[in-house]
Amino acid sequence: MRRFCAGSLLWLCPVLVLALAAAILVFAGASILAAIVLALLIVLPAMFFWGTIRVLGDVAEWVKEPAPRTEGMTLNWLAPFYDVWCRAIGLGRRFRSKTIGLASLREGEAVLEVGCGTGVLTRLAAEAVGPEGSAVGIDPAIRMIAVARKNAFEMGSRAMFRVAAIEDLPFADNSFDAAFASAMIHHLPPEVKLAGLREVYRVLKPGGRLVVADLDRPGNPLWWLILWPAWFMHTVRGNLEGRLPQYLREAGYEPVTSCGQWGGVIGFWLAQKPLS
Numbered sequence: 001m002r003r004f005c006a007g008s009l010l011w012l013c014p015v016l017v018l019a020l021a022a023a024i025l026v027f028a029g030a031s032i033l034a035a036i037v038l039a040l041l042i043v044l045p046a047m048f049f050w051g052t053i054r055v056l057g058d059v060a061e062w063v064k065e066p067a068p069r070t071e072g073m074t075l076n077w078l079a080p081f082y083d084v085w086c087r088a089i090g091l092g093r094r095f096r097s098k099t100i101g102l103a104s105l106r107e108g109e110a111v112l113e114v115g116c117g118t119g120v121l122t123r124l125a126a127e128a129v130g131p132e133g134s135a136v137g138i139d140p141a142i143r144m145i146a147v148a149r150k151n152a153f154e155m156g157s158r159a160m161f162r163v164a165a166i167e168d169l170p171f172a173d174n175s176f177d178a179a180f181a182s183a184m185i186h187h188l189p190p191e192v193k194l195a196g197l198r199e200v201y202r203v204l205k206p207g208g209r210l211v212v213a214d215l216d217r218p219g220n221p222l223w224w225l226i227l228w229p230a231w232f233m234h235t236v237r238g239n240l241e242g243r244l245p246q247y248l249r250e251a252g253y254e255p256v257t258s259c260g261q262w263g264g265v266i267g268f269w270l271a272q273k274p275l276s
Contacts, residue, residue, distance in 0.1 A: 062146040063163060070140045070165035072196075073187040073235060075117070079143035082118050090263055091183060095213075099182050100124050102211045102259055102270055108132040109177035114166045114200060115139055115184025119148030119159055125180070126159040138164040166196035171203045178209050183266070185214045185247075186239045193238065197251035204273045210253065216267025217242035223265050245269060 021042065025035035067074075078085065086092060099121060105111065107130040113122045116137025126135035137159065139145050148161040164170050166181075166188070179200050185193055200210055217240055218224060230236040238247070244267065248256045253271035261267050 059143055059146040062149040063142045065142070065163040067142050068140050068163060068165045068168065070167065071189055071192045072140065072165065072167070074139075074141040075187070076141045076143040079118065079141065079147050082144065082147070083120065086117075086120075091266075095262060095266075096121050096124055096182075098262065099180060099211060099213045099268070100128060102268060103178045103180065103209060105129055105133075105178060110175060111135040112169075112171070112176045112179040112200070112203065113137040114169075114179065114181050114196065115187070116148060116161065117141075117144050117184075119152060119157075119161055121180055121182050122148070122159045122161065123152060123155065123157045125178075126157055131158070134158075134160070136160045136162060138162050138166070138169065140165040167192050167199055169199045169203050173202055174205045175203045176208060177205055178211070179204060180211050180213075182211075182213045183215075185212060185244065186236045189235055190238055190247075193247050194250055197247055197253075201252045201273055206273060207275045208273045210248075210271045210273075212244060212248070212269045212271065213262070213266055214244060215239040215265060216244065216261060218265045219261050220264040227265070 019039075021039040022032075022035040025038055026032060030038065075082070086095075103111075103125075105125060105128040109129045110133060111122075111125040111129055113119075113125065113135070114137075116122045116139050119137050122135050122137035126133070129135060135158070137148060138161070139148070140163065142163055145161050145163050148159075151157075152159045152161065162170065166184075181197075181200070185196075188196060197210075204210065215230075215236060218227065227240065231240055238244070245256050245258065248269060248271045252273070254274055256269060256271045259268035259270055
C-alpha cells in the first residue's frame with residue numbers, strides 16, 4: 001500500500017533512522033557517544049521539519065473547514081509525531097484495545113470519539129461496530145484531522161472525522177450509543193471539562209455509555225517525581241486530584257464506574273447516561 005513506501009517507513013521508525021545515522025557517523029570515525037549526540041542533533045530537527053511540511057500539505061488536501069474556537073489545548077504541532085509518540089509512552093495498540101473493550105461495542109451502533117487525534121481509536125471503533133454501524137471522531141486541531149482522514153482513506157476504514165470542539169458538538173441530541181474520550185480531558189480547563197462532558201451527555205442516547213481514559217491520581221508515589229510540575233497546570237491539576245468522577249457525575253452521568261488504571265497513572269471510567 002502507499003503508506004508503506006520507504007519514506008513512510010522511515011517516518012514510522014524514528015529509532016531506526018537515528019540508529020542508522022549514528023552507525024554512519026561511527027563508520028566515519030566518530031565515537032559512539034559523539035555519534036549518538038550528533039544523530040540526535042541532526043536527525044531529529046530534520047524529521048521535525050519534514051514531518052511538519054508533510055502535514056501542512058495534508059491539511060490543504062484533506063481539510064477545508066476552519067479551526068473552531070476552543071478554550072482547550074490543541075495539539076496541531078504534535079500531529080506529525082503523534083502516533084509514534086503514543087507508542088513510545090505506552091499508549092499503543094494494547095492501550096487502545098483496552099479502551100475499546102470497556103464500551104462493549106455491538107454491531108450496528110453509532111460511536112463518537114472526542115479529541116480523536118489521528119483517529120486510531122475511531123478506526124478501531126468502526127471495525128467493532130461493523131458495516132451497519134458508524135464511528136466518527138472530532139478534534140479541534142485541523143492537522144490532526146488531516147492525518148486522521150488521510151490514514152482512514154489509505155487503510156480503507158469507514159471511520160469519519162470532523163473538525164469540532166468538545167464544548168460545541170455538531171450533532172443532534174441522542175445521536176450516539178457510545179462515546180470515547182481518550183487522553184484528552186486533561187487538555188481542558190475545569191469549566192471546559194464540565195461543558196464538554198455535558199455536550200457528550202447531550203448527544204448520547206438514553207442508556208448510552210462514555211468511556212474515559214485519562215490522567216488520574218497516581219497510584220504509585222514514584223509518579224509524583226515525574227508529574228509534580230503538572231500540579232501547577234490548571235488543565236491537569238483536577239485530574240491529579242482524582243476529580244474526574246466528580247466532573248462526570250456533575251455532568252449527569254450515573255452510574256460512574258472506575259475500571260482500573262494503566263501504568264499506575266492513566267485511569268479508566270465507564271459512565272452511563274440514565275435511561276430516564
